[in-house]
Amino acid sequence: MTQINERVQLLNDKAANNDGKFVLYWMQMFKRTTHNHSLNFAIHQANERKVPLVVYEGLKFYYPWANDRIHTFILEGVEEKRKAFAELGIHYIFYLQQDENSPKDVIANIAKDACLIVTDDFPCFIIPKHNQRIAQKAEIPVYQVDSNGMIPMSRFEKEEYAAYTIRPKIKRMLPEYWKCEKDEKVIVRAENLHLNCPENRIENIPNLVKNCAINHSVKASSIYKGGSSTAKKRLQHFIKNIFPEYAKTRNECSVDGSSRLSPYLHFGFLSVYEIVEAVENADVPQESKEAFLEELIVRRELAYNFTRFNPNYNSLKCLPAWTQETIRKHANDRRDYLYSIEDLENFRTHDEIWNAAQRELVQTGGMHNYVRMLWGKNVIAWTRNYEEAFAILEDFNNKYALDGRNPNSYAGILWCFGKHDRPWFERPVFGTIRYMTSGSSGKKFNSKKYIEWTKSFVQPSLF
Ligand SMILES: Cc1cc2nc3c(=O)[nH]c(=O)nc-3n(C[C@H](O)[C@H](O)[C@H](O)COP(=O)(O)OP(=O)(O)OC[C@H]3O[C@@H](n4cnc5c(N)ncnc54)[C@H](O)[C@@H]3O)c2cc1C
Known part of the structure; x- marks a missing residue:
């Protein structure tokens, strides 16, 4: 593994396919079209090679705890991404592998025509194994990019002991990372790209979910709807109506007193940067800002540091x-x-x-x-x-x-x-x-x- 920059690691030592038709971004965790370092790195690679970008997102039926609730939440974010990517000139493929009979190794097949692969660096669950496996299997370079938090995980050398050890380090580094890098734009639009791979349009989510070989006992949430647009709407609602009193209401379980953005952060529908921008512009008491940023940055990045460094x-x-x-x-x-x-x-x-x-x-x-x-x-x-x-x-x-x-x-x-x-x-x-x-x-x-x-x-x- 080679550290290319603070957020990017090259996971293998394969040569790029210079005859490749596109750069491939395998979107696993940062399911958004802006404020996404993986996407930016992939666009940059595509622009350097003057080829278009293909984004592949798959949903399989056999990940641990797969159920209707998780599946529905992910699927609710698909069609808005398709629309946004089309406007950006990026070819987006979403594929739902419903059961044993569905085609396998879709990503490996698409990769045959790619120059290189970019994917998301997420320090727990199935993602580290996915990335290790694709880096071994693929005949082209595989890069993983960290778009998890404000401070790149690589800026820490080891596991931090507690919040009090990571807090001063975060405070020292934060000014360097306070603004998100600018979103890249593709030079070669993916207009006439024909890829021979299975894909799905997400029209009737309950029907699609019903036909997946997953645990159907955990029902879709009636409150939380997936997708970046819902996440942004909730963020605005939080900033306007809840944030001013957050320092007082965040521990009051009987009211809607915190952001409830954690599902959106987990699936990457929202970047921590979008939240920080909204917080910065909000006219609210300093104690609410401080209390919230302690959770959003210090506590959250302590957790990422923990899973990154502790096997x-x-x-x-x-x-x-x-x-x-x-x-x-x-x-x-x-x-x-x-x-x-x-x-x-x-x-x-x-x-x-x-x-x-x-x-x-x-x-x-x-x-x-x-x-x-x-x-x-x-x-x-x-x-x-x-x-x-x-x-x-x-x-x-x-x-x-x-x-x-x-x-x-x-x-x-x-x-x-x-x-x-x-x-x-x-x-x-x-x-x-x-x-x-x-x-x-x-x-x-x-x-x-x-x-x-x-x-x-x-x-x-x-x-
Ligand atoms: C037993 C237990 C299990 C937990 N499991 C999860 C989990 O599966 N996923 C999860 O995201 N959080 C988990 N937390 C941490 C915390 O409870 C949630 O992040 C928080 O309740 C999310 O609600 P919110 O978005 O309204 O938080 P807010 O108070 O609005 O905070 C904003 C964001 O800061 C981050 N944050 C807040 N509290 C913490 C914390 N203590 N540690 C790390 N980050 C924090 C979250 O990303 C959250 O969305 C767990 C805590 C405990 C004690």
């Missing part, structure tokens, strides 16, 4: 020594309640706030940050051992949450086990890991209203 990011092995020691010491402590996976999944516990949080997750695809912490901590208290608790949290989070399968998912879940935190007072089961109960945390927000809302089935709209 054990999806297991308890990644925990620091003090946590490992305390959970060893308390492994056999008696748990006051033990619940089966089925009881937890179907929100059947004695704790009404926890049930409400799980209900929100299962039914809407989202969960408020404040109860999310409580949700994770309680699963540790109510399962036989820490490994089981982690497995359940990972499964529920990644299966139901639209923002799941993200570096924040792992940093968030493992924070419940002490990652990125410090030791607190010793107590049963948790040892010195920070402890939270619905009894005390539930007093910090209107839990009665929150519980009622999750039972009402009246979902708050995004706008």
Whole structure:
């Protein structure tokens, strides 16, 4: 692997195909047509070679946790991209691989006529393996580009210990990266390009999803709709109506008091830069700006740094020594309640706030940050051992949450086990890991209203 610049890595040492008809951008995570460093790098490569650009986006049926909710959210963003790419003179192909009978290796086939491949660098889930595999398989150069956050991941040399170690580094580097690079424009428009590959028009999403060999028990969200235009609309709504009071409302689970942009950030429908531009221009109290940017930049980039540098990011092995020691010491402590996976999944516990949080997750695809912490901590208290608790949290989070399968998912879940935190007072089961109960945390927000809302089935709209 060769670092080409701060955001770009060359993953193999194959020679470019100088007879190639186009440059190929395999869009996996940054599903947007602006503010996208991968797209810009691909356009730049195409312009240098005076060939058009082809963008390929595929959706397969066998990725982990594949279900109606995730599929629908991705598909909702397809046709608007097709339109935007057509205007930009870029050839866009979207292909939905519905089951075992669908054509395979579509990307490898398209790549036969390409000069080189550009793809997205995302530090967790299936993407690192995808990129490794295509770099080995392809006969042409494969570049991965980091368009995840403000500071390129390569600017950090190692895993950061906690927010307090990464914060000063981010603050120091941020002025260099405060503005997003300018979007590139293609020189050769892809007007008469005929590619022999399967592709889909996304017309009837429920029908398409129904015919995919995926888990149909997790229904599409009735609140969150996929796509960059919905993301931008929600961003505007947030800035105008919620942001002024964000510092006060962000921990109040019973109101629409935070951005709820995490699903859009996860699927790359929105760039962190578009949010920062909107924040910069907003006339709101400084405390709201600071509180929000701490989450959006410091906490988020800490999570990306964690999954980039820690190969054990999806297991308890990644925990620091003090946590490992305390959970060893308390492994056999008696748990006051033990619940089966089925009881937890179907929100059947004695704790009404926890049930409400799980209900929100299962039914809407989202969960408020404040109860999310409580949700994770309680699963540790109510399962036989820490490994089981982690497995359940990972499964529920990644299966139901639209923002799941993200570096924040792992940093968030493992924070419940002490990652990125410090030791607190010793107590049963948790040892010195920070402890939270619905009894005390539930007093910090209107839990009665929150519980009622999750039972009402009246979902708050995004706008
Ligand atoms: C157990 C647990 C699981 C979590 N799983 C996920 C997950 O799967 N995906 C996910 O994106 N976040 C996860 N988080 C972090 C956090 O809860 C969500 O990012 C936040 O609730 C998203 O809501 P919002 O967009 O309204 O956030 P806002 O308060 O509006 O914040 C803006 C953005 O900042 C980022 N952010 C906010 N809080 C955090 C945080 N604590 N750590 C890292 N980034 C943050 C998110 O990208 C968010 O969209 C988890 C936290 C916990 C405790």
